[in-house]
Amino acid sequence: MGTSGRLVALEGVDGCGKSTQARLLAAAVGVEPTAEPGGTPVGAALRRVLLDPGLPDLDERTEALLMAADRAEHVARVLRPALHAGRWVVTDRYSGSTLAYQGYGRGLDLDDLRRLLSWATGGLAADLSVVLDVDVAAAAARAAGRSGGGETGAGGADRMERRGAAFLQRVADGYAALAAADPERWAVVDGSGPVEEVASAVRATVAARLGEPPGGWR
Ligand code: TYD
Numbered sequence: 001m002g003t004s005g006r007l008v009a010l011e012g013v014d015g016c017g018k019s020t021q022a023r024l025l026a027a028a029v030g031v032e033p034t035a036e037p038g039g040t041p042v043g044a045a046l047r048r049v050l051l052d053p054g055l056p057d058l059d060e061r062t063e064a065l066l067m068a069a070d071r072a073e074h075v076a077r078v079l080r081p082a083l084h085a086g087r088w089v090v091t092d093r094y095s096g097s098t099l100a101y102q103g104y105g106r107g108l109d110l111d112d113l114r115r116l117l118s119w120a121t122g123g124l125a126a127d128l129s130v131v132l133d134v135d136v137a138a139a140a141a142r143a144a145g146r147s148g149g150g151e152t153g154a155g156g157a158d159r160m161e162r163r164g165a166a167f168l169q170r171v172a173d174g175y176a177a178l179a180a181a182d183p184e185r186w187a188v189v190d191g192s193g194p195v196e197e198v199a200s201a202v203r204a205t206v207a208a209r210l211g212e213p214p215g216g217w218r
Helices: 019-030 040-053 058-083 096-106 110-121 136-146 163-183 195-210
Strands: 006-011 088-092 128-133 188-190
Touching: 006 019, 006 058, 006 096, 006 195, 019 088, 019 195, 040 096, 058 088, 058 096, 058 110, 058 163, 096 110, 096 163, 110 163, 128 163, 128 195, 188 195
Parallel strands: 006 088, 006 128, 128 188
Antiparallel strands: none
């Protein structure tokens, strides 16, 4: 694929703590973390459309296409250039999120989504996707509790967070199935402990799978 860096994605349900863990892992690798949706200027605009609770609910295909568009832009502008330069990239969400949320969560066909993602990313897959495994009810409460700015405007949950616990449970089960089906490219880390404990487990998992980042662990 012409890349020499490594692409690591943090995955998990809303409120699982993956944004914090992406930041800590990126610091340990010595890079800035990046995120989807919204890791580019165009992506930030797409993110507003995707999460604005003031807009009517998106058809699931529209949602998948906008997520894929955000990812295409992220790959072209941020991920590929960094990987080509030999850097490691730590992203808060990648293609696994679309399979888990739009596939298992919203019921779109997984093979259709895989073809869409393969086209959108030019075939760039994550070298490792790390799922933070947490209790879904606790994560949903956490996600609801911290909403209040950003795309939610006046407070309250954004559109994805409004889908509720049953939806998030399907997403969590989807992540478990994805990880079980492809243990080479997926790892599951217990996300329920204290932040530092989870961070060292994530680091240890990445080190065991991918070795040392350029310049070593910070
Ligand atoms: P994110 O910013 O990671 O929110 P959080 O920090 O609450 O986890 O993601 C925003 C929402 O977008 C989240 O509900 C997950 C959803 N999402 C998808 O449904 N599909 C995707 O492909 C991606 C990247 C995100």
